[in-house]
Amino acid sequence: MKTMKTRGIKQLIYIGITATLLSSCFKEDINEAIGTNNPEISIYALRNLHKQDDVKLTDTELTSANHIKALVVSTHEGNNFPKNYIAVQNEWRGQLRGILLEVADPQRYKLGDSVDIWVDGLTLGRREGVLALLGADHNNTYIINRNNPVVAKAVAISSLNKQYDNYESTYVEITSDLEVEPNPGEKIKGSRPLADGSGNKVYVTVSNEANFAEEVVAPSATFRGIVSKQQEEVHLRLLTYADMAYPSGKIYAGWPETFENPDSPKDGYANRTVVLSTGPWWFQQTLLGVTQGRDRIVSGANAVRFQQNHASLDALLQMDFDVPNGASKVTFFYGSYWNDPTSWFKLEYSTDKGATWQQAGEPIRDAHTTTESMDSKQAIFLMNIQGPVRFRINRPQANNVGGRLGVDDFAIFRSY
Incomplete structure (x- = not known):
């Protein structure tokens, strides 16, 4: 010895x-x-x-x-x-x-x-x-x-398939829909494929002996676990029920809204409706920004930019249409425009076609500058809203001391 x-x-x-x-x-x-x-x-x-x-x-x-x-x-x-x-x-x-x-x-x-x-x-x-x-x-x-932080490494399904040896026995997370939508109340036990639409699959695995085997599986989530392989299939073994993080229904078809290809360009901060791929959106003290390195462009060429010092009006990015089947989760990316100071903002929803609005979750106060990081942060709101609903991001006029704000890739997930 x-x-x-x-x-x-x-x-x-x-x-x-x-x-x-x-x-x-x-x-x-x-x-x-x-x-x-x-x-x-x-x-x-x-x-x-x-x-x-x-x-x-x-x-x-x-x-x-x-x-x-x-x-x-x-x-x-x-x-x-x-x-x-x-x-x-x-x-x-x-x-x-x-x-x-x-x-x-x-x-x-x-x-x-x-x-x-x-x-x-x-x-x-x-x-x-x-x-x-x-x-x-x-x-x-x-x-x-003991008690050191353990952070799952975010990884794509395609990466796990192509570079399996690099990830074997590591703790990773995959944000994805299940390939086959489960029935309401279906249990999590078994092996269920996550697929990326390009032929790549990873199986979420929970044994019948697991103490959470009888819990309900969500159609979509951030799945976390240890990577292994069984009979040439890549598996993600969940460790606890909490490893099905941010559970929700599947994302609505055609989402996220990436704010590309509007019916006509948005001129300055003029208040008007802009028709995007998901439907008509009301832009109030907001515009479509295209400045690389300053606007918070996550995908495509555009991102939404919120005005600063708008003392007379709230700055709004607002859906003028409903999604039909409720909502279990909303996500979007955000950050301060360029090196502008941070400012708080909130997500709101309406179930009466925009007549009244209610706040979802807590306000967000940690928008960061491009000097701090060019990577945008992702906001995740969990909810249980049944029936038709629409959403908006509201940067209140009372918050006019802050700088400009950038937002991109707004996603809504159905209720389940």
Whole structure:
């Protein structure tokens, strides 16, 4: 055993993983000043040691490396993860990779644990198609600290199909409709395909033994879980019912509204109706902006820009038509125009054809400048509205001290 030898290593505080995993077991990582290799190996490098057959990890294979530091990204809380395994991941030179770790006492490890794993002497092999480190126990694995943030990596269905090995055993999220819309009240258990319309599929998987197997599945959601493969099909194994985040009905056909191809250009901030692909919208103290790098253009060539210092009128982006089957979710992207100061705004809805309006959720107050980030933020509002409904974004005239605001890609999801 090399427990005493590694005691100092295992006492190191885990900080962000990416800062610590700057080298692996490769020859070019030799420290010429002291003539020794880095004792830490990344999961990226470790996975590359496996070809087809099981590999017994020794000093020769590891090139004198002996341990990895990683983040636990699985939990057995929902009883929907393979028994006697946990999933861990880390990042090395921008390469995020995961791997399963066979352990005798999986309940000992919690989501968000930072762990130090002594890999010298373990076996690297595939079990049921998934690469795993085999033979570890509490003498091989030391919990450095707990309650570290675990953030799912957003990924496209096509990426999971084309680059599966890069995502195996990592914690990811996919925002998508189920390929086959479930019946009202249908249970979440089973494997259900998510599809992107280009022939790519990923299966959301919940076993019959999961403690949330009898919960209702949503037609659309942000699905989060651990990536694996079964009989050449890519699966996303949910860990708890909460991994079906932002549940909703399917998005209405023809949405999101991307504010392209209006019937005629919007001239300045003049108040008028503009006919877009989804229907007629009322623009009040708003216009279609086309300035790259300043307007918050998420897709296409246009985004909506809200005026600043509009003391006499609210600035509105308002549907002048209803969607027929209610709403369970509304999303859109937003940010400050260029480097203008932030200003608060709100989402409102009407169920009486625009005669009266009610606020949905809380106002948004964190619009950011392009200096802070060129990427727009996404607002997500969950709701349960039945029957015909229309929406608007309202930047109230009382809020005239703020700068201009940008909005794009407005989406409505049916009730379910």
